[in-house]
Amino acid sequence: MIITIAVVLVLAAIGIFVAAKYPQRAVSAALALVIIGSIAFHFWTPWWWTEIASNWGGMDDTIILTFWVTGTVFCAVCLFMSYCVWKFRYRKDQKAQYKPENSKLEWGLTILTTLGVCALLAPGLIVWDRYVDVPEEAMDIEVMGQQWYWNFRLPGEDGVLGLTDSRNINDDNPFGMNLDDPNGLDDILIEGDDLHILNNQPVKVNLRSIDVLHDFYIPQFRAKMDMVPGMITYYWFTPIRTGEFEILCAEYCGTSHYAMRGYVSVDEEADYQEWLSEQTTFEEMMASIGKSDLVQLALNIRGDN
Amino acid sequence: MTADSYEDVAVGKNDPIPALEVQPQDLYHAKSFWTRWIFCQDAKVIGIQYAITAVSIGLVAMVLSWMMRLQLSFPELVPFLGPADYYQFVTMHGMIMVIYLLTALFLGGFGNYLIPLMVGARDMVFPYVNMVSFWVYFLAVLVLVASFFVPGGPTGAGWTLYPPQAITSGTPGGDGLGIVLMLISLSIFVVGFTMGGLNYVITILQARTRGMTLMRMPLTVWGIFTATILALFAFPALIVSCIMMTLDSLLGTSFFMPAIVEFGVQSEHSGGSPILFQHLFWFFGHPEVYIVALPAFGIVSDLISVHARKNIFGYRMMVWAIVIIGALSFIVWAHHMYVSGMNPWFGFFFATTTLIIAVPTALKVYNWVITLWKGNIRLTTPMLFALAFIVTFTNGGITGLFLGNVIVDVPLSDTYFVVAHFHMVMGIAPVLVVFGAIYHWFPLITGRYLHEGMGKFHFWVTFLGSYLIYFPMHYLGFVGVPRRYYEMYESPYIAASTISLNQFITIAALAVGFTQLLFLYNIITSAKLGKKAERNPWGACSLEWQTADVPATHGNFGKELPVVYRWAYDFSVPGAKEDFIPQNVPPSAVPGAEAIKT
Numbered sequence: 023m024i025i026t027i028a029v030v031l032v033l034a035a036i037g038i039f040v041a042a043k044y045p046q047r048a049v050s051a052a053l054a055l056v057i058i059g060s061i062a063f064h065f066w067t068p069w070w071w072t073e074i075a076s077n078w079g080g081m082d083d084t085i086i087l088t089f090w091v092t093g094t095v096f097c098a099v100c101l102f103m104s105y106c107v108w109k110f111r112y113r114k115d116q117k118a119q120y121k122p123e124n125s126k127l128e129w130g131l132t133i134l135t136t137l138g139v140c141a142l143l144a145p146g147l148i149v150w151d152r153y154v155d156v157p158e159e160a161m162d163i164e165v166m167g168q169q170w171y172w173n174f175r176l177p178g179e180d181g182v183l184g185l186t187d188s189r190n191i192n193d194d195n196p197f198g199m200n201l202d203d204p205n206g207l208d209d210i211l212i213e214g215d216d217l218h219i220l221n222n223q224p225v226k227v228n229l230r231s232i233d234v235l236h237d238f239y240i241p242q243f244r245a246k247m248d249m250v251p252g253m254i255t256y257y258w259f260t261p262i263r264t265g266e267f268e269i270l271c272a273e274y275c276g277t278s279h280y281a282m283r284g285y286v287s288v289d290e291e292a293d294y295q296e297w298l299s300e301q302t303t304f305e306e307m308m309a310s311i312g313k314s315d316l317v318q319l320a321l322n323i324r325g326d327n
Numbered sequence: 328m329t330a331d332s333y334e335d336v337a338v339g340k341n342d343p344i345p346a347l348e349v350q351p352q353d354l355y356h357a358k359s360f361w362t363r364w365i366f367c368q369d370a371k372v373i374g375i376q377y378a379i380t381a382v383s384i385g386l387v388a389m390v391l392s393w394m395m396r397l398q399l400s401f402p403e404l405v406p407f408l409g410p411a412d413y414y415q416f417v418t419m420h421g422m423i424m425v426i427y428l429l430t431a432l433f434l435g436g437f438g439n440y441l442i443p444l445m446v447g448a449r450d451m452v453f454p455y456v457n458m459v460s461f462w463v464y465f466l467a468v469l470v471l472v473a474s475f476f477v478p479g480g481p482t483g484a485g486w487t488l489y490p491p492q493a494i495t496s497g498t499p500g501g502d503g504l505g506i507v508l509m510l511i512s513l514s515i516f517v518v519g520f521t522m523g524g525l526n527y528v529i530t531i532l533q534a535r536t537r538g539m540t541l542m543r544m545p546l547t548v549w550g551i552f553t554a555t556i557l558a559l560f561a562f563p564a565l566i567v568s569c570i571m572m573t574l575d576s577l578l579g580t581s582f583f584m585p586a587i588v589e590f591g592v593q594s595e596h597s598g599g600s601p602i603l604f605q606h607l608f609w610f611f612g613h614p615e616v617y618i619v620a621l622p623a624f625g626i627v628s629d630l631i632s633v634h635a636r637k638n639i640f641g642y643r644m645m646v647w648a649i650v651i652i653g654a655l656s657f658i659v660w661a662h663h664m665y666v667s668g669m670n671p672w673f674g675f676f677f678a679t680t681t682l683i684i685a686v687p688t689a690l691k692v693y694n695w696v697i698t699l700w701k702g703n704i705r706l707t708t709p710m711l712f713a714l715a716f717i718v719t720f721t722n723g724g725i726t727g728l729f730l731g732n733v734i735v736d737v738p739l740s741d742t743y744f745v746v747a748h749f750h751m752v753m754g755i756a757p758v759l760v761v762f763g764a765i766y767h768w769f770p771l772i773t774g775r776y777l778h779e780g781m782g783k784f785h786f787w788v789t790f791l792g793s794y795l796i797y798f799p800m801h802y803l804g805f806v807g808v809p810r811r812y813y814e815m816y817e818s819p820y821i822a823a824s825t826i827s828l829n830q831f832i833t834i835a836a837l838a839v840g841f842t843q844l845l846f847l848y849n850i851i852t853s854a855k856l857g858k859k860a861e862r863n864p865w866g867a868c869s870l871e872w873q874t875a876d877v878p879a880t881h882g883n884f885g886k887e888l889p890v891v892y893r894w895a896y897d898f899s900v901p902g903a904k905e906d907f908i909p910q911n912v913p914p915s916a917v918p919g920a921e922a923i924k925t
Contacts, residue, residue, distance in 0.1 A: 049706050049714070056718060056791070060798060068824055069802040071738075084735050092725035095689070099696055099721050103714060106699035107706070110635075117906060118637035118899035119701035122923055127697070128641050128690070135689045139682045139728075146732035147675055153734060154671035169497045169590065191588045198588075229668075232588045234492035235601060237666065237741060241807025244738040248668045250601055251491060252585025255668035268818050272741040272809050274485045276497030277410045280812035 050108035057100045064093070075242035075267060075288065077224075077260040080149035082244070087145060091138050153245075156258045160224040165217075166197065167229070167236030167249045170282040172269060173197065174217040178208030178303055188232045188251065194313050198232065199304055201317050204324035207305040210298070216266075216285040218297045224260045237273035240286060248273045261288040354450055354882055366462070368454035369881045373461050374440030375772070377431055380461075384468050385428035389840055391416040398813070400826075400833035410813040411499040414483030417811060419475075421486030422509070425615065426516060427468055429757055433622040434520070434558065435464060437764060438527050438551045440772070444871035445548050447536025447889050447911075449882045451526045460526065463519030470512040479503030485811060487608060490583040490601050494576040496590070507576055510569040517566040520558060527555045536870070538891030542646065543910065543925055545869045545895040546639060549646050550625020553653040554618045560657070561614035568607040575599065605667055609660035617656040619753050621649055623720075623760040624691055627713050629895070630763050631695055633867045634710035635702030636906050638896035641694045648687040655684045665736045674733040681731035685724070692721055703899065703906070707865070708782035712763030715790040716756050722794075723752025726801060741811075744804020747797045755793045762789065762846070769850075770864050771871060774878055775857030781849040785842055792839035796832050803828065866907045869895040873911055894925035 041048035074082060110118075162183055164175040175197060177183045184199055184206015191198040196213055199206045219225055229238055231249035239246045242265075247257045264287075271282035289297065305321075308314050314321075357363035367373060395416050397405045408416075439457065443450050451457045474481040483499030484492060484506060496502040500509075531552045535544070544552075571582040575596070583604040584596035632639040639645060661669060661677040695717055704710065726748040729735045739745065762785070769777050806825060863872035875885035889911035897908040903920035914920070 046704075046706050049711065052787075052791075053714065053718065056794060060722075063799065063802075067799075067802050069799070069806050069828060071805045072807055078738075081734055081738050084732065085729065085738075088729050088732065088735060092728050096721050096725050099692055100718055103696045103699060103717060106696065106702065107704055107714065110699065110702045110704050112636075112703050112705045116703050117901075118635065118703040120638065120899050120901055120921075121640075121701075122638050122896070123641050123643070128644050128694075131693050132686065132690060135686050139685055142728060142732055143679060143682045146734045147678060150671075150674055150678070150734040153737065154674070168588070188586055188588050189593065191593070193591075233590075234495060234497065234587070235489055239741070239807075239809070241738075246666050246737050246740060248666055250668040251587045252598075252600070253602075253668060270807070270809050274414075274489070274492065274811045276492050276495070276501075277414060277483070277499060278497075279414075280410070280814050 046111035047108055050104045050111075053100060053104040053107065057097055057104070061093075061097065064089075072241045074244065075240075075261055075263050075265065076244060077262060078149075078153075078244040080152065084142075084146050084149055088142055091142055095138070153257065156226045156256070157224050160226040160258050161220075162226050162228060163217075163219070164228045164230060165238045165249070167231040167233075167238065167271070167275070167282075169233050169276055170271070170278040171214045172217075172238070172282070172284040173214060174212040176210040176212075176298075176301075177205075178210055180205060180208055183228065184209050184304070186230070191232060194308075194311060194316070197304075202319045202323070204320045207303065207317065207320055207324060209304045210301045211304055211307060212301060216287060218287045218289050218294055219261055220294045221261050221264050221288050221290055224258060226256055226258045229255045229257075234275050235273045236271050236275050236282070239270050239272035240267045241270070242267050246272055264288045264290060355454065356881060366458055368450070368458045370439040370443050370451045370454070370457060371772075371879065371881075371883075373457055374436050374438070376461050377435030377439060377464065378437075380465055380468055381428045381432040381436060384423055384471070385432075386843075387472075388420045388423035388428065389843065391420040391423075393837060393840055395420065396833040396836045400830040402814070411480070411483060413813045414485070414811070415481050415499050415505075418483050418485055419471075419481050423471070424754065425486065425619070426513070427471065429619045429753070430520070430558070430615070431464060432761060433619060433757070434527065434551060434555055435461065435523055437547075437622060437626065438555065439523070440768070441547060441871060442527055442530055442551060443534070444874065444879065444883055445545050445869055445895075446531055446534065447539055447870045447884065447891060448530055448534035449884065449888070451530045452534050453526050453529070456522045457526050460519050460523035463515060463522065467512045467516035467519060470508055470515060474500070474505050474508035474512070477504040477508065479505050482506040482509045484509075487605075487612070488572070489608075490572060490575065490599075490604050491585070491587055491596075494572065494584070495587075507573060510573045510576075514566050514569045514573075517562045517569075520562060524555045524559050527551060528559070536888045536891060539870075539910075540891075542643065543891060543894045545625070546628040546642070546645055546649070547622070547625040547869075549649050550621040550623070550628075553649050554621040557614040557621070557653050557656060558618045561611040561618070563611075564607045565611040568604055568611075572604065602664075602667060602669055605664050606661070606669075609663045610657075612663065613660040614653075614656045616749075616753050617652060619757050621653060623716070623757040624649060626764050627716050627760050628691075628695065628698075629867075629869065630709050630713040630760075630767055631698050632896050632898065633767075633865050634707050634713070635699050635704045636866070636898050637698055637702035638894075638898050639694065640697040640700075641690075642894065642896060644690060645694055648691050651687045652684060652691075655680060655687075659684060659731075662731050662733070662736070665733045666740050678731060678733040682728065685728055685731070688724055692717065692724070707766070708777070708779065708786060709763040709767035709865075711783070711786045711790075712759045712766065715786070716759040716763065719751055719759060719790075719794065719797075720756035722798070723748060723750075723756055727752060738807075739804055741809055742804035743808045743810055744801050746810045747800035747804060750800075751797045755797060759790065762786070765850070767865065768871075769853070769857075770860030770877075772878055773854050773857070774860055775853055776860050776864070777853045777857060778849050781845060785846045785849065788842040789839055792835050792842070795835045796839065799828055800832060863909075866905070867895075868893075868897055868907050868909050870910055873909055893922060897922050 166173040182205040184203045186198045229249040231251045236249045245257045245259045266287045269284040398408050482505040492498045574580040581596040581599035584599040586597040587594045659681045662681045891910045899906045900920045900922045
């Protein structure tokens, strides 16, 4: 700490001394140093993204591409400016050039910039196209946000999530399950606990909120989408490595937004099945609280009674 | 740059043109203290009133940001600050800075002071409405301040005020008066702005002096002009959403409120759309970025040109870029909503329009730095701020290319990358221009210079300090640190050094903050004691330096309005004795000068 402060002070002293002696050149040098410092910081930063755990490496690649294209322009513009400040510093006997326009140069720069923009946009849109197009083999799961914790629902053996409505929510039915829908009977409900998913299995995450906006975000998966009350949003991803990952709410949702955390575990088959067998279905939950009669219609439709 | 309709004053005719015979404008000359300084109709005084009010409330927002930074890095120093306070501070900081400081300062402050002077008018066309505009703005600020003192405090909904949380009990001020006062204050602001804004636009279109064609106007005027038009189109979306949300909050309507379950209780609302609010908000909110940026673009063009003693490069391109950016800014709004849950197919359209807007913006940057080429660059304090603006704006602009490209936005949205991006591009960059502009025009307003030594110190700490705050902050976003977190995010897989980086940012922020107090001290002392400035001390060409008296009195110009013969950028014209030819100098007065025809 003391060494850092000492180094900063010494550098500042040198800077002030040089600046007083050569004020104009000092500005030019400072501008160049800002750029060189930025480049150095970029390549040596210890703060970089977390190791990816999903199929969205394309996002990282697009970011790297954007870095190279825009970083080059940034450095070129600022270093050119630094050079001009050095080279064309004020002299009493000197007159500036009088050249209002240069349409060749202006058009050239326009075309070059347009090409650069296309180079960023095209690969970006290709990845986005994959992002919005959910593969058929993706497994449907549901994440339900509420102030300020996470709930999850898996479709159960039939592979179909039952219908829900926030108007159905009460103490006996925290997920707002539609009591008449037989597809919901075998849905696995996980209230305020961790979610497990299967490695290498594409997942379509259906997102739902019962109160305000939330956003289901796991930095290692890169993907993100707001959860909006009154509608179902979604995204998909394929986990590519096992581990436990922290969920962060990424859309401001009130006083305890920062504390709305949770965990997702990516498991191999055996661990996943073991975890799955410990979970309860909606039907079992209703039975356990003696409310099976509420889902009578759904049971009838399914043909159990 | 032809001006056929103004043939009689075009360059090439050597006879000076007699001033247009117009009736003296019926200005209300103040007779008492009240009408001279309080309910004043002189645009220059109104501009100063706007500036003082905006800066005062801006100082409040700055102090709020110190509290936030302390909470994030050294929470033990601010034990009294709970999550609710933190979110209220975040909200008020953002809203004040964007609306009540930057918008009011650029348009109400600089717009009022500079438009009539620069286009050669005696005043705004509707001086009385202009006066009312300021007082309505002042009322909006009072209502905003009042919300700090109501039970439950001000709203903590984030400056974007997204429903449902903005008006539910889980958000500070959400079920009390806080949010309602915020919405009312914004509505009043829009009313006040509309009165002022119509004035700026009509003055520019209607009251330019003889010879001042649109394509001879300084870029400062072009920037403010276009920004005002944007605001006149964009603010209605804000006032509409404010009124609807007020109704949702007070009367229980459901414009933006779907059926929800609030802490186990079913709400009365049903069928409203939270995303509709977001569309309305950003239909205003994105042009708002350019409402702040375009005046800054204009002003910085003039600063660079004057202090580099060189014409702005590619003036016509600069004008068209401003206009095109302004137009495009209305079809990019949903790039703030890529992950909002709107139809994902919108992403293709809005990513494309957003990246297209980068082209005219990049051209402006190129033209600024090309203006420096073969200039005769004076590194005055205003010029230093202008150069620093180019660095910070370019930096903030290119991170916009990250966030505008829809797929890159997915991992980065709602992280500190976004916070760093918008502070760099619409916080630091425009504020650097504000500072440069104040150093530049202070001699015009007071007849004195600001203290140079303090100015240089202010510049270096502000520029380097704010770069040190926001450049590394982008990398927190890559790590995945989410914004709007009361406690800095700690997680096993995130390096502990992230905490140190955060502390470093806070220290830099405090240093930059305190330096602004030195700047205020400089303004206050220099206004009375500063070094006296001669007329037109920087050797500028534009008309604001050609008034009868400096500082200008009511009515701006002498008995006759100036007649304009050229654009505002005749610097270093070959064959001319001086290295600048003011706009009102006829060709016959500078024989031999090979100025282009404008």
